Amino acid sequence: MKTVEEYMKISYRMEVIRDTLEDGYVVTFPELKGCITCGNSIEEAIANAEDAKREWITACLEDGIEIPEPDELKEFSGQFKLRIPKSLHRTLAIHARQEGISMNQYCAHILSKYA
Numbered sequence: 001m002k003t004v005e006e007y008m009k010i011s012y013r014m015e016v017i018r019d020t021l022e023d024g025y026v027v028t029f030p031e032l033k034g035c036i037t038c039g040n041s042i043e044e045a046i047a048n049a050e051d052a053k054r055e056w057i058t059a060c061l062e063d064g065i066e067i068p069e070p071d072e073l074k075e076f077s078g079q080f081k082l083r084i085p086k087s088l089h090r091t092l093a094i095h096a097r098q099e100g101i102s103m104n105q106y107c108a109h110i111l112s113k114y115a
Contacts, residue, residue: 002067008056012070014049016042031068032056 012029019026019038025045027033037052039045060067084092096106 001061004054004057004061006052008050010054010070013047016045027052029053029056032070044069 012031015028015030017026017028022038024038024040025042026036026038027045027049029049032053035056037045037048039048058068059065062086092106092110093103096103099106101109
């Protein structure tokens with residue numbers, strides 16, 4: 001079982017929404033159901049969110065409630081299939097060879113550079 005500090009290091013998706021009725025900001029962590037807080041400024045709301053996240057995690061651990069892993073990573077394998085023209089395949093293979101890396105590494109580099 002992870003500790004509070006280990007859970008705090010996990011990057012959970014944080015949503016910050018402008019609250020026009022109260023003239024402030026509301027922060028939630030979608031994977032951590034019920035973990036919600038607010039603040040008068042974005043900075044205050046985010047600081048409050050870290051405190052709320054810590055208290056939410058602490059309460060779950062004390063009550064033996066399972067804490068979910070972030071959705072964004074467990075849904076993706078890191079692999080996908082892509083059909084490309086043979087000429088592009090050749091060009092990518094040549095560039096990868098020139099760089100001394102695999103074509104997978106080269107394509108990952110190109111994708112991350114332009115994503």
